[in-house]
Amino acid sequence: MNTESPSDERVRPLPVRVVALIATLGGLLFGFDTGVISGALPFLKHPTDAGGLGLTDAEEGLVTSALPAGAAIGALIVGGLADRLGRRTMLLWLAALFLVGALGTAFAPDLTVLVAMRFVLGLAVGGASATVPIYLAEMAPADRRGSIVAIDQVMIVTGQLLAYTSNAAIAELTHHAASWRLMLALASLPAVALWIGMRAMPDSPRWYVARGREPEARHVLLRLQTDDVEHQLDAVRATLRAERAAGSAKLAELRRPWVLKIVVMGFSLSLIQQITGVNAIMYYAPTILASTGLGTNAALTATITNGVVSVLASLLGLVLVRVLARKRLLLLGHCLIVASLAGIGVLSVVTQGTGATWLVLALMLVFLVGQQGSVSPVTWVMLSEIFPLRIRGLGVGFSVLGNWVTNTLISFSFPILLGTVGLGPVFAAFAVINVVAMVLAQRFLPETSTQTLEEIEEALREPVGVST
Numbered sequence: 383m384n385t386e387s388p389s390d391e392r393v394r395p396l397p398v399r400v401v402a403l404i405a406t407l408g409g410l411l412f413g414f415d416t417g418v419i420s421g422a423l424p425f426l427k428h429p430t431d432a433g434g435l436g437l438t439d440a441e442e443g444l445v446t447s448a449l450p451a452g453a454a455i456g457a458l459i460v461g462g463l464a465d466r467l468g469r470r471t472m473l474l475w476l477a478a479l480f481l482v483g484a485l486g487t488a489f490a491p492d493l494t495v496l497v498a499m500r501f502v503l504g505l506a507v508g509g510a511s512a513t514v515p516i517y518l519a520e521m522a523p524a525d526r527r528g529s530i531v532a533i534d535q536v537m538i539v540t541g542q543l544l545a546y547t548s549n550a551a552i553a554e555l556t557h558h559a560a561s562w563r564l565m566l567a568l569a570s571l572p573a574v575a576l577w578i579g580m581r582a583m584p585d586s587p588r589w590y591v592a593r594g595r596e597p598e599a600r601h602v603l604l605r606l607q608t609d610d611v612e613h614q615l616d617a618v619r620a621t622l623r624a625e626r627a628a629g630s631a632k633l634a635e636l637r638r639p640w641v642l643k644i645v646v647m648g649f650s651l652s653l654i655q656q657i658t659g660v661n662a663i664m665y666y667a668p669t670i671l672a673s674t675g676l677g678t679n680a681a682l683t684a685t686i687t688n689g690v691v692s693v694l695a696s697l698l699g700l701v702l703v704r705v706l707a708r709k710r711l712l713l714l715g716h717c718l719i720v721a722s723l724a725g726i727g728v729l730s731v732v733t734q735g736t737g738a739t740w741l742v743l744a745l746m747l748v749f750l751v752g753q754q755g756s757v758s759p760v761t762w763v764m765l766s767e768i769f770p771l772r773i774r775g776l777g778v779g780f781s782v783l784g785n786w787v788t789n790t791l792i793s794f795s796f797p798i799l800l801g802t803v804g805l806g807p808v809f810a811a812f813a814v815i816n817v818v819a820m821v822l823a824q825r826f827l828p829e830t831s832t833q834t835l836e837e838i839e840e841a842l843r844e845p846v847g848v849s850t
Contacts, residue, residue, distance in 0.1 A: 396584070396605040401521050402530050404579035406537040408473060408510035411480050411572050413541025415503050418569060419446055420665050420685060421549025422562035424678045426496075433560030435493055439801040446665050447794035448497045452504020453511065454786035458779065460509035461516075465592075469517040470585040476513065477577035479506035481570050488567035503569075508786065520586035523608060532700050535762070539696045539754060541572075542664060543689030549668075550682040591618045640843045641773055647827065647842075648765055648777045652785035654819045655761040658719050659812040660753045661789050662796040663688070663746055669797065670746070673805050674730075674739040684743055691747045695754035703759045708831045709824060715756025716820035722749035723813035730806035767830045768842065 423442055428434025437445065464472040483506055486499030514534050522530035548568050552561050587606075590599035596615065603611045663670070667688050671681035702711055722745040729738040729745070769777035799808045828841060 393601065393604045395607055396602075398522050398526065398530060398606055401583060401606075402518055402533050404576070404583060405473065405514055405517050405521075406534050407572050407576040407579060408476060408514040409534040409537035410541040410544070411569065411576065412507050412510050413538040413543075414545045414569050414572065415480070415483070415507055415541075416449065416661075417542030417545035417664060417689070418549060418565055419449070419500075420667050420669070421546065421553065421682050422565045423666070424668055424672065424681075425553075425559050425562040425565075428559035433558055434562070435490075435496065437493070439797045441493055442797040443794040444497055445493070445500055446797070447790045448500035449504040449507060450661075450786050450789035450793055452501040452506075453508030454504075454783055454790065456505035456508025457512045457782045457786060458508075460512050461779070464513050464516065465589075468585040468589050468593075469513055469520065470580055470583055472509065472513050473517065473580045474577060476506050476509045477573050477580065479503075479509070480573035480576065484567060484569035484573055488563045488570075512782070517586055520588040521602075521606065523606070529700075535759070536693065536696050536700075539689070539692040543686070543693055546667075546682070546685045546689040550679070550686055553679045553682050587614070588618050588622075591615065592622055644768055644770075644773065644842050645777050645780050647768060648781035649784040650822075651761050651764055651827070652781045653788055654823060655757055656785055656788035656792060657812075657815055657819060658749075658753055658757060659723065659792065659809070659816075660749075660758075661793055662808075662812075663749060664692075665793050666796055666800070667746065669800070670805060671739060671743060673800065674733075674742050676739045684739075687743065688746060688750060691750045692754045695751045696759075698751075699755040699759035702755060703763050706831075707829055708760050708764055709827060709829050711756050712760045712823055712827075713820065715752040715760070716816060716823070718752030719749055719757065720813050720816050720820065722746065722752070723809050723816060727806045727808075727810035727813060730804065730809065764827070764830055768828070 423437070423446070425433070426435050426437045426445065427442065429436045435441075460472060460476075467475075479502060483499050483503030486502060487496055490496035490499055515531050518531045518534060519527055545565075549565050552564050552568075556564065584598070584602045584605070587599040587602045590596065590602065599615060599618070600611055603614055608614050667685040668678065668681040671684055672678060676684065706714075725745045725748075726742055729741055732738075765778060765781055796808070
């Protein structure tokens, strides 16, 4: 039950950084649950009598892809639920799902249960990816909104780093094939922390106003130490009136060429962000390094560097996306990605999969600089810019769905391809695909960094004289 009351005699301050720290535990869980599987997979491949589940290459892909498959559905359904139930209530339910999924995977007796519980985790991950940024945006003051919302992306890669680090530590300390159970169980700790933390949080002022509960909205703004509370309430009311006047977009909107063009553009951005192969590296880094001749425990330890570089590159991306033109930054990132993918492919063919471990690791780190410092931040910033208000929900929904579906396909097929044709041809194919993506992006994507949202919308609309 929410403990907030607008009639409290003394208003207890609630710094927005505290709100961000607690809410972005959802982002941390997102990162941890997507990253932890990389360390569990080598142990899951051990026979059942040794403590594993005897996974084949196809089953390995199935276990990994179950999470993004669930996330695609979670991202689709949670937005509407959060509007009805509230962002805070939704995050409490998501924390419970994270807990059930973590413990369910850790104690899974067989492949079927493991896949089902990974799907449950995916529902929570997809829900968190949709809910946490909205909650942060609605709680943060306007002048700090960008930096507060960006914390979620940093927490996602921090969660991946924690997963890699805990994987390596558990593998080194336990020396047992059943180590995967402890690796997966650790995700229950931040899930409990998220549930406890959100119990002490209010819902967002915007949600309270939308539900006709303005005294509670005013109380939250006072707790957040917002300047000119009444002015902020007026701004929220005006935004809600504009949204209601615009109405929600329907699928019929896609009949309009300019709307379809923007939706295709957003879907393409999400596709580009995934076909770099980023999640093949994030999910399967120890498997990739092991294929070059490195032992399992050493591969898990080496993977920690991926997490460190991802965090640092994400922080760098926060700066670069503010100072460089979007397409120029995207081009820079794609060049690093193509060079690193091609390098890994050539090394793997020349060395026949052995003797190039550290060069492969170095190229993976170059890849992550290009991905986390360029492609990913540009993708999410442009998705927030290109959709006008009326089609924002529809457009972002299609884009997020495309992102998770592509993630699912790549994470399922990668171990099968790795076992069938080897590391070299797989990464060479990724390199070629990314050259095509780079050329198409530079040719067809608009440059949005110097334009207002209104100018972007005007540029993407149909020519003057065509009915919209």
